[in-house]
Amino acid sequence: MTQAIEDDAQIRDILNFVDTIALVGASPKPERPSNGVMAFLLSKGYRVFPVNPGLEGKVIHGQKVFARLSDIPEPIDMIDIFRASEHVGGVVDEALQLEPLPKVIWMQLGIRNDAAAAQAMEKGLKVVMNRCPAIEYPRLMS
Template identity: 45%
Template sequence: MSYSDEFLRDVLQRTKVVAVVGVSTNPVKASYFVARYLGLRGIKVIPVNPVHAGKTLFGQTIRASLKEISEPVDMLDIFRRSDAVPEIVDEALSVLPDLQTIWMQIGVEHAAAAAKAEAKGIDVIQNRCPKIEYQRLFGELRMGGFATGVISSKLL
């Protein structure tokens, strides 16, 4: 799967509200720090995880499912195994009428679910991380001491 920088930049710039399915309350887990990062960039994060439902995270009540979200959601960020994606996508398509993007995290892919969402006019990104892409596309990797070019393990 290949996505142009222009496409990824457009998705990140237009996203104002993201529902993060599979978010963790553990600050060392990727789903926690990615969601936190997006929130720090001005994106409203709606956490979704049935294990932690009712708790508060990032100023929001953690929802048990997407069905509990009553406000418009621009993007769905999926932190679940690939085999869980079809059910999540089906639920999203039925209860999130304003959804523009489904983003599957690194290692998460499901061609049939992606095709189903794309047929409904929803942009789908698979096997990528919005935090990494945001940092790469908007120059924040330099802030951490990294160049935004190719990262190499080659010794100089």
């Protein structure tokens, strides 16, 4: 089985080629990590689509919130997951129904789901687990 990406060069490559990011578990609350990460990613020029079924149609950092990945009106390069590990499988299942497929599944700090990672990698997606792009970007891109 292919391993999730842990190599700095590969993570740097992901951060360089990604343009559109679906941020699953987005929150409008400034104290929530997803809120800060979304603001950071937007500040670096990424196009970020917040996904949260309970906030559908609302706005976070000027971006309309979508209920589901399939509601986003354009292809997504990366799915950044701010959901507990036990919910990652459902997010990956939904991601694998998208056309075209995203290129990357990124699980945030403290989030790991090996079964979901394996499922995504079988379909050719890159997977990063237990890392935060808002930490990796300044570390690797400066």
